[in-house]
Amino acid sequence: MVESGAGAGDLLLHDFERILHDDPNIDEVGFLHPTQMDSLPLLGSNKSPYLWCSDHKLAISTHVLPDLYRAARQAHSKAATTSPSADAPALIMLHSKALLILCPDSFTAWNSRKKVLSADHNLTQLEAELQFCALILSYALKNESTWSHRRWVITKLAQSHQDMPQIIDKESVLVKQIAEKSKMNYRAWRHRCWLIPYMKPKQVLDELNKSIKWGELHVADNCCFHYRRTTAVKRTEEIPFTGSQKLIYCGRRNCGGMRCSSDATKGESPCGPIVGSSHSGGCNVCSAMRKPACQRRSPWQTSS
Incomplete structure (x- = not known):
């Protein structure tokens, strides 16, 4: 059993952040009971019985969540309040990532990431931020803070004249996958509606075509029909009327x-x-x- 205390939490946080750094392509997180952790196959590179990562899948033991969360919160707070230095942005991004995986509703952590991304104007980091948001949405499917931050990142990418049709196609696929897991997910469909003004006319038609099949299979999902109405209105705005x-x-x-x-x-x-x-x-x-x-x-x- 892990020893409680600040020292144990710091060690857990170090191992946790090392895993996040070594595998930036983690796409799924699970919080497992200690008995479930014991059933996972042993890995040669895994030095902690409370953290497990393989094939871009991360498992965290629920037994250590309180200590891990406190250590991540304190580390992020310390990095955000210390005097500016060359390493400060990297530390803020590292500690806030660990904190947000444990608590996606930490507005302070999201805001600190916005400040770093706004100051750097690094397109690669913005694209990585979309991947990070998708990671959190893999288990917190209705987390409004994550959806809101994702829209902020897309707005930044649009201002940088990125390939918006490609981004919108990826967002459409993401929302569809999440809607399959979580029925009547208003926040996911609202995000999809928010993307409509960025769509080209052909994309609007494609979205209408895709939603036909979805509506047939999910007749009780009002979110889909609200999305169809919004796309239809967008389409009619592009038709010239006398x-x-x-x-x-x-x-x-x-x-x-x-x-x-x-x-x-x-x-x-x-x-x-x-x-x-x-x-x-x-x-x-x-x-x-x-x-x-x-x-x-x-x-x-x-x-x-």
């Missing part, structure tokens, strides 16, 4: 179908298959939902 035209929604619950009508076209949509026709039987979005799965085709797709 003064005599207006946008008409289908009116059915959980449906994003719509059409634009005018006196000249007598209700026929001049915008093509992007918008559906609102008739007594419902729009083409509703019709696609009612068809058997083998016959369904996304109403947002153009016909070949």
Whole structure:
């Protein structure tokens, strides 16, 4: 059994931070009971019975969490309040990383990381910060502090004129994976909605197409339909309308179908298959939902 006290906590923190430094590609963290830790295979490089890391997976014994957390909090506080030095930013990033893995709601630690990243303007560090946020979201799927910090990092990358379409595609994949693990995850879908203004027109259409299948498999997930509505509104903003035209929604619950009508076209949509026709039987979005799965085709797709 580990000895309690500041000395034991410092030793645990040293081993913990060494693991984080040696394997920067850790993508999953688990907090295990000591009996579960005993069942893990022994590793030659593992010198601590309370910390285990293999194949980019990190396990921490719940038995040492209090001592480890106190040591990480004290180390971060000391690094953040000492006089500025050449090593201060690296120490702040190191200790805050350990602290946030143990307690993702530490606003002080997130703010200290923002200060370091803002002063350095290092694009590599910003991209690594996205990876770090994804690590925390692998077990704290609804942590608002982590989602908020992730949006801050993406804003910084956008200001640096990075490849936003590629970043958005990766974010879409991340949110989908998290939504599969955590149903009705409002924070994840809200993050996805926040990305819409950064999307190109083609990406908006792609997101609408992807959400069709999700809506069919998760009919009770209102977050998905809210996201569809937001993307549909974004798409209609990109369609030119004349003064005599207006946008008409289908009116059915959980449906994003719509059409634009005018006196000249007598209700026929001049915008093509992007918008559906609102008739007594419902729009083409509703019709696609009612068809058997083998016959369904996304109403947002153009016909070949």
